[in-house]
Amino acid sequence: MRSSNIRRLAAGVLAVGTAVTGLTVATTPAVSAEPGAPDPVTLGTTQQTAAGSCWEIKQLRPSAPDGAYWLLTPSMPEPQQFYCDMTTDGGGWVLIAKGRNGWTPDYDGKGTRAALLSPSFAGGADVHQLPSQAVDQLLDGGRVADLTDGIRLRRARNAAGSQWQEARFKPSRRDRWVWSFNAPHPLTSYSFDGSSWSGGNTSSFGADSSYRRVITTSRSSTAWNFGFGYGTGVGGSANADSYLYSPSGGGEALPVTQVYLRPKIRSTEGFTAIPDGGTTAVEQTAQPNSLADPLPWGVTGIAGDTSREGSVEVQAFTQSGNRMYVGGNFRYVQQDASGTGRVEQSFLAAFDVDTGAWVSSFRPVLNEQVRALATLPDGRIVAGGSFTHANGTAATGIVALDPVTGAVDPTWSLTVENRLTGGVVNVRALELDGDYLYLGGAFTHLKGRTQANPSFMRNLGRVNVADASATNGWNPNLNGSVVDVDGAADRTRVYSAGYFTQADGLAAPKAAAFRTGATASLATPAWNPTWSSSNDYQQAIAEAGDRVWVGGSEHSLFSFSTSTFQRLSTNIFDPKGDVQAVTADGDQVFAGCHCWDNSYADAVKWPLDSTPWSQADTVHAVGMWDAATGARVPGFVPTFKTRVGYGVWAITKDSNDRLWVGGDIVTVSSRQSATDWSGGFARFAPRDATAPATPGGLRLVEHGSDSVRLAWNASSDPSGVRYQVLRNDRPIAVTTATSITVPHADDARYFVRAADGAGNVSASTGVLAVGGAAPQQVVPNDASWRWRYEAQAPPATWAQPEYDDTGWQQGTAVLGWGSTSVQTSLDLFDPTSSRPLTAYFRHAFTIDDPDAVRSLVLTGVANDGAVFYVNGVEVARRGLPDGPVTHQTYAVVAPREAAAKSSPVVVEVPLGLLRQGRNVIAAETHLNYRGTPDLTFEAGAVATLD
Structure with missing residues (x-):
């Protein structure tokens, strides 16, 4: 009896084949047989006979x-x-x-x-x-x-x-x-x-x-x-x-x-049968390119004091709108190493996030360097540093600026004091977290414009975002300066790193986590980390997932559990490498340093000789780590030349997922040069980590005695696409075309997937099982078709097998106009505005025994739109709206012939539609617009028989 189930191949879409009777396709096994011993003569000589080693x-x-x-x-x-x-x-x-x-x-x-x-x-x-x-x-x-x-x-x-x-x-x-x-x-x-x-x-x-x-x-x-x-x-x-x-x-x-x-790997070992559904996509690790984007503008020169560590050209970034604000100790903005377009714009400048161009309307005037930046919720820029004046007015260590012009905003005013003997105000860190802006540095008191008296907040404090008023009672009271601050994702705590050892008399060795409630109590359990050396001040801190990362002196980058503060991972940079910046972005952690050789995973002490380690990976001033595992992501290794070797002091991601790194950078290896000018900072676009779309319509085009020709629909990717053809348990061929001829053995199972230039691989098609005998092409692609292209619609029964089409015209495919492939022209109307929207086609073929048909696959070209019928029943449509179609229905797309042929309609015909004797395939094609430059129609059908 004829099965009522439709045999599904290629993820539910069978492929077209050619040739004729007697084809028997066995039921697809769940697991293919282990490949036989390879032929020594051909082993390794072709893609299909690749050796294991x-x-x-x-x-x-x-x-x-x-x-x-x-x-x-x-x-x-x-x-x-x-x-x-x-x-x-x-x-x-x-x-x-x-x-x-x-x-x-x-x-x-x-x-x-x-x-x-x-x-x-x-x-x-x-x-x-x-x-x-x-x-x-x-x-x-x-x-x-x-x-x-x-x-x-x-x-x-x-x-x-x-x-x-x-x-x-x-x-x-x-x-x-x-x-x-x-x-x-x-x-x-x-x-x-x-x-x-x-x-x-x-x-x-x-x-x-x-x-x-x-x-x-x-x-x-x-x-x-x-x-x-x-x-x-x-x-x-x-x-x-x-x-x-x-x-x-x-x-x-x-x-x-x-x-x-000399690896000793055999081609008969380690491969597993591909399931009928195919292989899953493989995507590269998301990370920045190691080659920087060209930099149209940068910063250069030293304008301020250099007596303190880290007084380099670029020390801070923040984005507001479509601008990246760059702060540091620079003097000029300019376009290249020779000084083209040089303008004196010291300490703070803005650049277009998309183009990298300097934004000349933003012109604040500060008298000393900027060491920290933040963006308020309404877009205003807050700058912190060692300056005392902004645009000619007093602004000790902090100022709020208009993001367009750089004008001082007097409505958001904060007075920062350092009342210690000989104390100098220095704001090193700013962190926006909810309703608060946290400040870290060297100071003792903060006073907002609306406050009557200053609030005692030693070296770490917070103010309300709305009016800059300090939060009375929230005082960590650190006995040393703070270098970096980061807020927890759940806003229940804030982390700090620096030179301190105590918080309000309690132990806080160079890193601490404070609750964000009414008082700045230390988070529990107690965090008493052991660092890499006795000279162990810490300079950077960031939370990422369930870890908090800390980097600092004597070349360490450690991560700790946010719940227990247990140390989870360690890295030491050697021979140089104090960590100066850490930032987290999703599952990525970036650390900047004056490190130029290697990072050593699992090392805990410096000098390196005193401790074991597991991995050594190259690092040049900035590297990337996996936030979840703590492991180094070794592929991101940019190459810099710096002014004096201080390295990277600022890192951020912009809204385009581009990584910005800043320091005393002079040149960088970019996409256009190994030593491209990079004034003060560099930008790195993300690598392509997205797999191409899965190719569709895997089908059998030709079945020879010892080979098969396969075809599929195109995929695409900006970096280019090549196609990997898989058989049974492994890839056997690679091509940039959408068809290929490969050697064939009985009952082989084929799949196709797309790979891009970045190494991402799509999921594969579902299985296309091909037996040892050839299927029968019951309707060849160059078949002769009855066709009708007139102003009036044919009778409603035109697609039925009993309909009398002897009055219709007849011609071989390809039928249509506007292409050199056309064999039968349908362009009978002048002017083109008089063209009918719809052309109709019919072709009859004979099946002696419908019960012997295991599958029937129809492949057709839809240019512009088309509906396909078998014995009067619709089996597929492309480029037309849902619901009933009429003689006046427009196609919703307008592909040219090449695009239509590269993505044909491929459908497995339900076997219950077939009849003994005469069967009819019918199709109607619809124009998207009457002046379309081409219309082409062709179709074929292949049967697999018992």
């Missing part, structure tokens, strides 16, 4: 030569080509990097994958390193420390490149891959040309100060280039063709080096 190829085909091979592990999103050394020490090595000088310790690597398909040296500082994520995928997520053969370096031994050295080293606890070998990653062992030693670390290891030495730190002898250098006894030259680089001809030369690994 170079080692697997060598094991199964000992005669395999050196060269590029296709590899795929379960962790990789698609098959990719890599260079395999099949000769050295039994072969099976994969090349992951090569170059001479100019290596990067950064997580994302450098150069191109294409250049790594050969180990050749192109000359000069031509360095290519796979992204760390790609190396981890080659290892299928395995630990680097578990590589039996460790990490292999093939280093040139002379300037001509005619002699080479084999060096290997084995990390003792390295899990994921990083390029930060300049960090002292401990080693289990190392060897040079077969002679082995134990111990050592990756920053410098070896048995002598000549050839049996590897130095990975940057140093003056190599003009601060990274690489895999020899010892002091090996010199080189700066010539582009020299295989040993030294800018002065001295020792510690950097040789041309190739980096290899």
Whole structure:
């Protein structure tokens, strides 16, 4: 009997096929069979036969030569080509990097994958390193420390490149891959040309100060280039063709080096059958780009006092409306390094959030630097710092300004005093939290304009947002100055960090949490953190989720539980790296510092030698951490040059999700230059972390004896799209087209998904199961159709199979006008304003035994809109409103032919509509407007038979 259920493929949409009788499609298994043993002859030679590793190829085909091979592990999103050394020490090595000088310790690597398909040296500082994520995928997520053969370096031994050295080293606890070998990653062992030693670390290891030495730190002898250098006894030259680089001809030369690994992964292991619903989307970690946006305007020069730490060009940001306000110790705003457009606008300036242009209407005049900024609910700007006058009027440490002009707002006035002997007012931190504005710094009393007497609030206080009146009774009474303040998300407490050790006589060692009630009592339980050193003042604090993050002196960034104050994560920056700014944005935490080398996760003390650590990741003045786990997000590593090395002192996110960082920045690696001018601050746009849309309409176009041709509807993404074709349990091909021919085995199960240029991968289509025999194309795409295109509508029964269409005209598809693909022209009306809105089409085909039909898939082009019928019953529509359609119904869209063909109508016809003998497919196409430049119609149908 004919089944009443419709067999669903490709997430409920079957695909069109071709060819003819006898096709039997077995019921799709829940789990596909384990792939058979790979063919040694073809293993790794095509995408479809990708090997698990170079080692697997060598094991199964000992005669395999050196060269590029296709590899795929379960962790990789698609098959990719890599260079395999099949000769050295039994072969099976994969090349992951090569170059001479100019290596990067950064997580994302450098150069191109294409250049790594050969180990050749192109000359000069031509360095290519796979992204760390790609190396981890080659290892299928395995630990680097578990590589039996460790990490292999093939280093040139002379300037001509005619002699080479084999060096290997084995990390003792390295899990994921990083390029930060300049960090002292401990080693289990190392060897040079077969002679082995134990111990050592990756920053410098070896048995002598000549050839049996590897130095990975940057140093003056190599003009601060990274690489895999020899010892002091090996010199080189700066010539582009020299295989040993030294800018002065001295020792510690950097040789041309190739980096290899030998993971032992098999293509038959680790893959799991893809369920009928397909794969889920994979999106990259949301984070800023490491390359900055070009900066059309910036700040420069020093206008104020520099005796206090942190008196750098940019120290604070706040956004109001569509403007970012930048505060600090700068003198000018200008457009580039040469001073184009220079204007004297000291200490505080505004910039357009979208364009980065300086806002010339905002012109406050202050007499000293701005160290903190906040935006009041009505958009006014509050600036705090060490100034005493604003626009010629007294304003000691704080002032409210009009956000458009910079004029002082006299209605919001606050007097700040420091009555300690020799005390100087300095407002270092501002935090808006509900009805209050919190102030941190060096002061003793606050008095709003409407208050009769000042309120005693030592170093941390709060005022009402409405009128700047101080809150009597709320006084933490800190015995040292406050550097940073942050309000809790639930507004029940406020955090502070600084130089203090006590709050109203109670212990508060450099960080504290205060209740926001009537009195500023310390939150419970008691928070008595242990810092990284005895010289442990803290400079930055921020709550993120269930953690509060604190950063400060002696290079520490720690996070603590907001409920118990238990320390949850630790980071130490080494060799330099006091943390100077921390900000949280959703699940992202950013920290700025004068750190230029590495952050060490799980280290708790400085100097670093006194404590163990688990991860070392490169950091250049600012880094990112996961707010929930406390783990470093290693991919965000911008590169700066600063005026004197003070680093980053201010961080914020704008309304476009762009990250702004400020300090004594002079240049930054941007999208247009490795050393782009960046006056005082830099801006980083978010990386693309959104997967493309799932391609639709996966269908079988052609079924050959040993191959199938698949097609699907296009997806799109601003960074470009390529399509990954999956079969059974793995991806087997990649293409930028919307169709592909791939080798086929009986009862294969296919899926397609889209990947963008940023590495995001869409969810896949549902399964398209294709049996061993070919389906039958009952209506070819170039079929002959009866058609009617007239001013009057046909009878209401025109789509019924019994309707007599012998009076209609006849022609082969494509039918329509306005395209070179048209075989039968319908454009019979002049002028075009007289065109009817609707054309009608009919095609009959014969089914001998409807019970033998397992599926019937109809594919058609809707240009502009169309309705499709089978034996008088509507089965699909596109580009038309819901409800009844008439001869005068307009289409609601107007696609051109290319767009309509790239997204065809694909529908599985309910089998209950089929009849024995004559069956009719009918369609009506509707114009969006009578002058449309093209109308095209074609359709086909494919049956799968028992």
